[in-house]
Amino acid sequence: MKQVWVEKYRPKKLDDVVGQTEITERLKAYAKTKSMPHLLFAGPAGTGKTTCAIALAKELFLENWKENFQEMNASDERGISVVRTKIKDYARIAPMGEAGFKIIFLDEADALTPEAQAALRRTMERYTQTCRFILSCNYSSKIIEPIQSRCAVFRFRSLKAEDIKLYLLRIAESENREITEDGMEALIYVAEGDARKATNSLQVAASMGDTIDSNMIYETASLARPQEVKRLLTTALGGSFAEARKRLDDLLITDGLSGVDVIRQIHRSIVDLPIPDHKKVQLVDKVGEIEFRIVEGGNERIQLEALISQFILAGEDMEGQSSR
Amino acid sequence: MGVSKITYFFFLIYHNEEALTYYLRNSFKASMNVDWAEKYRPKRLNDVVGNPTATKELRDWAETWERGTPKKKAVVLVGDPGVGKTSSALALAREFGWGIVELNASDLRNADAIRKVATSGALNETFTDSGEFVSTRHGGRKLIILDEADNIFGKEDYGGIQAIVMTIRETLQPIILIVNDYYALVRRSPALKSMCHTIRFSGIHKSSVIKLLRTICQNEDITVSNETLNALAEHSSGDLRSAINDLESLSLGKRKISEKDVTVLGFRDYRINIFKALTGIFRTTSYNRALESAYNLNEDPEHLLLWIDENLPLEYKKHEDLASAYYSLSRASIFLGRVRIRQHYKLWGYANDLMTAGVAVSKTSSMRGYTKYQFPSWLTKMSQTRGIRTLQKSLNEKLSSHYHTSRYVAQIEMFPYFRYLFENEKDFNIYAIRDLDLDSEEIAYILGEETDSPTVKHLLEKSKDLDKKKKEEKPQLTGSEKGKKEQDKGRKMRDTEDIDAKKAQDLRQKNLSDF
Numbered sequence: 001m002k003q004v005w006v007e008k009y010r011p012k013k014l015d016d017v018v019g020q021t022e023i024t025e026r027l028k029a030y031a032k033t034k035s036m037p038h039l040l041f042a043g044p045a046g047t048g049k050t051t052c053a054i055a056l057a058k059e060l061f062l063e064n065w066k067e068n069f070q071e072m073n074a075s076d077e078r079g080i081s082v083v084r085t086k087i088k089d090y091a092r093i094a095p096m097g098e099a100g101f102k103i104i105f106l107d108e109a110d111a112l113t114p115e116a117q118a119a120l121r122r123t124m125e126r127y128t129q130t131c132r133f134i135l136s137c138n139y140s141s142k143i144i145e146p147i148q149s150r151c152a153v154f155r156f157r158s159l160k161a162e163d164i165k166l167y168l169l170r171i172a173e174s175e176n177r178e179i180t181e182d183g184m185e186a187l188i189y190v191a192e193g194d195a196r197k198a199t200n201s202l203q204v205a206a207s208m209g210d211t212i213d214s215n216m217i218y219e220t221a222s223l224a225r226p227q228e229v230k231r232l233l234t235t236a237l238g239g240s241f242a243e244a245r246k247r248l249d250d251l252l253i254t255d256g257l258s259g260v261d262v263i264r265q266i267h268r269s270i271v272d273l274p275i276p277d278h279k280k281v282q283l284v285d286k287v288g289e290i291e292f293r294i295v296e297g298g299n300e301r302i303q304l305e306a307l308i309s310q311f312i313l314a315g316e317d318m319e320g321q322s323s324r
Numbered sequence: 325m326g327v328s329k330i331t332y333f334f335f336l337i338y339h340n341e342e343a344l345t346y347y348l349r350n351s352f353k354a355s356m357n358v359d360w361a362e363k364y365r366p367k368r369l370n371d372v373v374g375n376p377t378a379t380k381e382l383r384d385w386a387e388t389w390e391r392g393t394p395k396k397k398a399v400v401l402v403g404d405p406g407v408g409k410t411s412s413a414l415a416l417a418r419e420f421g422w423g424i425v426e427l428n429a430s431d432l433r434n435a436d437a438i439r440k441v442a443t444s445g446a447l448n449e450t451f452t453d454s455g456e457f458v459s460t461r462h463g464g465r466k467l468i469i470l471d472e473a474d475n476i477f478g479k480e481d482y483g484g485i486q487a488i489v490m491t492i493r494e495t496l497q498p499i500i501l502i503v504n505d506y507y508a509l510v511r512r513s514p515a516l517k518s519m520c521h522t523i524r525f526s527g528i529h530k531s532s533v534i535k536l537l538r539t540i541c542q543n544e545d546i547t548v549s550n551e552t553l554n555a556l557a558e559h560s561s562g563d564l565r566s567a568i569n570d571l572e573s574l575s576l577g578k579r580k581i582s583e584k585d586v587t588v589l590g591f592r593d594y595r596i597n598i599f600k601a602l603t604g605i606f607r608t609t610s611y612n613r614a615l616e617s618a619y620n621l622n623e624d625p626e627h628l629l630l631w632i633d634e635n636l637p638l639e640y641k642k643h644e645d646l647a648s649a650y651y652s653l654s655r656a657s658i659f660l661g662r663v664r665i666r667q668h669y670k671l672w673g674y675a676n677d678l679m680t681a682g683v684a685v686s687k688t689s690s691m692r693g694y695t696k697y698q699f700p701s702w703l704t705k706m707s708q709t710r711g712i713r714t715l716q717k718s719l720n721e722k723l724s725s726h727y728h729t730s731r732y733v734a735q736i737e738m739f740p741y742f743r744y745l746f747e748n749e750k751d752f753n754i755y756a757i758r759d760l761d762l763d764s765e766e767i768a769y770i771l772g773e774e775t776d777s778p779t780v781k782h783l784l785e786k787s788k789d790l791d792k793k794k795k796e797e798k799p800q801l802t803g804s805e806k807g808k809k810e811q812d813k814g815r816k817m818r819d820t821e822d823i824d825a826k827k828a829q830d831l832r833q834k835n836l837s838d839f
Contacts, residue, residue, distance in 0.1 A: 003752075073724065073730040200741040204744050239643070290654075297664060298657040299661070301702055302653055306654035
């Protein structure tokens with residue numbers, strides 16, 4: 001059946017998860033004893049946090065896992081009302097079947113405001129008889145201390161090259177594809193330790209041909225959105241405000257990104273820009289200031305335009321230096 | 325226009341709500357002498373040009389108030405600008421001898437004030453539209469008119485809509501809401517839809533526009549040909565107020581208007597004003613002069629900000645000037661944001677200074693030459709893409725729940741690859757359509773095609789065939805999932821939640837029976 005490989009090859013069992021052996025061993029112990037404390041999964045994207053949570057639920061609850069496992073994404077609804085209503089409503093219902101409790105998997109919990117986290121803490125305590133939480137986040141430091149102290153903390157490591165390789169080879173074998181040596185190197189390079197990125201690249205490359213080499217992989221990289229942001233920044237450095245504004249509108253309107261989404265990507269792209277490092281540092285400061293202003297309620301587009309004008313200024317300084 | 329919104333803000337800033345009624349009365353009086361659109365406002369409902377059915381409905385509703393407090397305590401007048409909504413409301417009040425409390429979108433944030441008026445019954449005294457002092461004890465009601473009610477409910481103005489609903493629920497006085505965009509209003513609160521009687525106003529027919537313009541010309545002693553009146557009416561496209569404004573501006577200092585004059589009409593009056601304000605801001609380096617340019621502007625600060633934003637890069641060519649001006653503009657925008665969030669209107673003053681004077685003093689060299697100012701492209705783009713953005717959102721929700729990610733990751737990391745495979749990988753699309761339950765609009769969006777294109781239809785059919793084949797092997801979709809499929813897209817989010825809630829309830833009942 002045709003589907004997205006990220007989903008198709010998401011490891012079904014804890015044993016199949018690559019690169020996190022210490023973690024999966026401990027989780028397997030929970031599955032075996034049919035009990036667990038609240039858990040906190042911290043680590044970068046694409047390292048297996050969601051996969052482990054689903055696999056653990058499957059091994060704990062067997063055929064009833066879907067009824068006893070609720071997935072929510074905090075970054076989609078960051079307000080306190082989510083905790084008050086959705087989470088609480090689910091938490092107070094008794095578990096189904098044999099299960100002694102059910103699991104709420106709260107992804108990107110670091111996106112919850114501190115107030116919402118405080119409310120969550122009370123919910124965690126109140127319904128601990130019927131419900132366990134797995135909180136997942138990129139940075140555990142953004143989770144308030146009282147919650148951290150109530151959870152067993154698991155730190156997911158960025159995947160090593162050999163872990164990603166192992167995983168990709170498994171997919172290639174099952175799909176009857178071949179990955180050349182330089183193709184594999186390219187995949188590992190674009191993945192940056194993120195199995196989801198690697199798998200997406202692999203699948204798109206595989207749709208171009210049966211033998212996957214580095215050229216195909218690098219071609220897939222052009223699909224990623226950060227390229228568009230990079231183009232926006234290079235246009236700005238080149239000095240054309242009107243052109244840069246058009247690209248910005250494309251991102252905000254045509255692609256429907258939020259201002260903060262764009263800012264996040266600008267931040268990531270700065271390091272690769274063709275400008276001196278001290279300029280990058282100055283610009284990062286501006287980027288942070290602009291994100292702050294958006295959060296403070298400023299109009300997204302105007303804030304980003306203000307940022308663009310700073311990039312134009314930075315680009316002009318460069319020209320001045322090189323002509324001197 | 326006698327009194328601008330901006331001055332109006334300052335008024336609100338420096339005075340309290342009691343002053344409001346007084347202010348309104350005066351603004352009425354003052355404008356009677358200046359502005360033809362005001363001067364020729366209909367005095368009675370029967371004088372309202374066009375929309376006879378609407379005005380009759382309005383009168384019928386008002387009569388229910390005369391018999392006590394009716395079931396529908398509020399009406400919504402819906403229609404394009406300049407078709408007589410406000411005029412009808414004012415004429416109605418006059419005809420029934422009701423006092424008027426008129427509030428614009430900008431004041432609505434002052435929701436408490438309205439509520440006080442609405443619920444205070446017959447205790448307070450009031451003014452009529454002509455400024456006469458009327459005690460409600462002598463039978464006069466107070467008609468509360470909320471103009472531009474569709475603008476109140478901006479995304480950030482959380483309290484606004486609730487305040488209105490509460491006010492209508494509790495009011496002892498008739499309320500009229502006036503909107504251009506009915507959808508913008510009821511989308512924010514479906515409750516409003518059932519609480520209010522809706523009356524639609526359509527554009528004024530050309531012949532009626534001509535007729536009124538001719539009357540005005542006779543009154544003002546202006547010679548004008550039929551062709552000219554025809555051109556003016558044509559130009560107004562159903563907007564009677566703009567036709568009157570055009571006539572007035574063309575006749576300034578003249579006794580005769582020719583058809584050729586009409587062709588020089590480019591933009592609406594208010595745009596001519598905003599052009600003047602923009603020139604004032606962009607071409608001076610004086611704090612005071614820049615501030616003055618925006619004084620008499622009939623634009624709210626959020627709008628003015630967008631106008632400045634749009635045209636700033638056309639004027640400030642020096643990169644330092646541009647960056648420095650944008651610094652001020654971005655600060656101004658924060659203050660506007662804080663006004664919305666904290667409902668603290670005094671901050672408006674700072675925003676205003678920053679966006680006018682702040683921008684003006686940012687330049688190091690003076691500007692010359694003619695710049696053709698543009699309408700804020702952001703507004704046009706946003707309104708053009710409203711449908712697409714709703715579509716993106718629903719698609720993102722599907723992707724994110726199917727691929728266990730946040731909507732952000734779904735959009736940034738999954739969608740580009742998903743789209744590529746959808747377009748290029750054989751049969752990927754038909755499985756995706758089935759698994760993610762995509763509808764024709766979403767498919768069309770992914771492929772960049774029209775909803776009714778053959779490709780989209782073909783894919784949908786092929787995907788349905790998959791289901792037929794599947795039927796024999798696997799049980800079909802559950803009832804609730806099927807129901808989900810048929811639901812209206814705009815409401816999808818809420819509906820999904822409803823289903824979740826229903827599921828939760830079912831589970832709860834099941835649990836109870838287990839015990």
